[in-house]
Amino acid sequence: MTHTTNPDRAFTPSGQLRLGVFFQSVNSGTIWKSADSGSQTDFESFLRIAQTAERGLFSAFFLGEGLRLREHLGRPHALDVAGRPDAQTALAALAAVTTHIGLVATQNTTYNDPADLAHRLSSLDLISGGRAAWNIVTTDNAWTGANFRRGGYLDHADRYVHAEAFVETAKRIWDAWDDGAIAPSASADRWAAPGAVRRVRHTGQHYAVDVTPRLPRSAQYRPVLFQAGDSPDGRDFAARQADVIFSAHPQLEDALQFRSDIVDRTLKAGRGANDVKIMPASEFILGATPREALEKKAWVRELQIGPQQAIAYLEQFWGRELQGFDPDGPLPEIDPVVEETSETRGSGFHGAKARQLADQWRAEAKDKGLSIRQFVSARTSRGDSTFTGSYAEVSDRLGEYARTGAVDGFNISPWLIPSGLDDIVNHLVPALQERGVYPAEYAGTTLRENLGLATPARPDATADPAGPVDPASRAATARA
Ligand SMILES: Cc1cc2nc3c(=O)[nH]c(=O)nc-3n(C[C@H](O)[C@H](O)[C@H](O)COP(=O)(O)O)c2cc1C
Structure with missing residues (x-):
């Protein structure tokens, strides 16, 4: 595990907020019945939302993942997410037509394999110039598992044990190429410097890996790690492994408690109090006046349900x-x-x-x-995560989050595709900038820079690079 060598013991609010957009597909939070509703699956919709977000200096464009369409009585259950293109495919296409926004793929640790997923995420990170991120989820159930060779094989209690071994293996894969491993010029003898690429081996309870990673480090070293999962085990896992938590705690009091809980867990994990950022899921219904916003809310709810x-x-x-x-x-x-x-x-x-x-x-x-x-x-009103009001009212409310450090930003789910970010970018972002709580420009070209995250510490290349990483195999090694 990489962590800061001198962790901060005290949490210090940055006074700044960042925004991400969570592009949903068809579910009870989106409106597909309005004359203004566009396609939820055409690339044009992804492009429009991503480019609007980038105009608004958003840090991240998120895609969720649903590995099996929920059904009810044999029919697709359209109230849950349906019609969602594969995240990494859509994000790879967006990488080519955007320049700064981070590209976050939700990917499951239960049904993927670490060497394969680490390679695909590295690929997205390289072709986007260091803008990729992985939102780690652990969802497992027999319904989803029936779709996979292994079936619903994982005990619920084991999800995070497995996820931790998975993520540590992925990190070792991303660590395996040293900085400067690639020939700096055409006159060099070899493309990859001898000894600069290490083999990664792991044999654990759930899978085995023996791989020589195929790709070098990206401009941001490795993909940024988000985590979404709220149980105590999920929080401890995030405290040990994640850069950012995609949380379910957007209301101020609740968000402050969540922050304090995460800071405690992060310190216990030996990391700094400021090392894990928090961005809750949220929905915004805005207007020029409070009344206009309330009228819009009634219209939105009528169409959502x-x-x-x-x-x-x-x-x-x-x-x-x-x-x-x-x-x-x-x-x-x-x-x-x-x-x-x-x-x-x-x-x-x-x-x-x-x-x-x-x-x-x-x-x-x-x-x-x-x-x-x-x-x-x-x-289904999402009352807890909805910010309703005039641009001025809502930006004042958000200013309070920045001042107290309750969150590092918000991950916004637009309820209308593809125009759902327009009023946020045209009106809310400038109001936040006027209040000094939102950046005036991108800090850099990588996601890590734009989220204010430190580059991971370089691994100790002399340590055993092929040692076991999950608790079961650690115990086996100790006994041997
Ligand atoms: C804000 C948020 C977003 C999530 N998005 C997804 C998703 O897109 N796909 C998925 O399979 N699970 C998603 N999850 C589910 C989590 O990965 C996890 O399976 C679930 O929260 C149960 O874990 P827990 O017991 O730690 O809360 C999400 C969870 C949260 C809190």
């Missing part, structure tokens, strides 16, 4: 057809089908709790006098 979407949302939890129910009437009195598997039925669903959940929701809806549509709209 129409009658069909409201019924489909409940069907995930009820596990049965509910098409006969009136979206403007009360929640269904019939009970959920408990036996249905959970993976196809929406995140957070737990089969055994289905009846309890239905009772609870019916009581809540009755209590508040909410129809199916109003109830679903409230549940």
